[in-house]
Amino acid sequence: MGGVPTKHHSKSKVGRRRSQLALKKRDLVKCKQCGGPSFSHRACIQCGFYPAGKSVAPKAEKKAKEAKQEIAEKNAQEELETTSEEKNSEEKKEKKEE
Numbered sequence: 001m002g003g004v005p006t007k008h009h010s011k012s013k014v015g016r017r018r019s020q021l022a023l024k025k026r027d028l029v030k031c032k033q034c035g036g037p038s039f040s041h042r043a044c045i046q047c048g049f050y051p052a053g054k055s056v057a058p059k060a061e062k063k064a065k066e067a068k069q070e071i072a073e074k075n076a077q078e079e080l081e082t083t084s085e086e087k088n089s090e091e092k093k094e095k096k097e098e
């Protein structure tokens with residue numbers, strides 16, 4: 001089942017294919033805080049600085065916030081349900097008293 005070459009690849013063909021394999025240099029930007037080299041649109045490698053106003057909350061924090069919101073919504077719904085149940089029970093008591 002091993003790959004058996006069905007056709008000869010010339011040196012130029014192989015060279016053309018491999019011409020795309022090399023890693024390209026990435027442009028480095030000066031960090032505004034420490035002045036060290038860092039990638040643009042990434043937190044600084046040395047100090048972890050990211051320009052203010054452009055930062056986005058990490059995914060973990062986002063998830064925690066969403067979870068908190070869900071819990072708050074659930075609690076609010078439960079409160080509504082309990083209040084409505086209490087009202088119903090009060091109404092029933094009044095009817096019994098009559």
Ligand SMILES: [Zn+2]
Nearest residue numbers: 031034044047
């Ligand atoms: Zn930095």
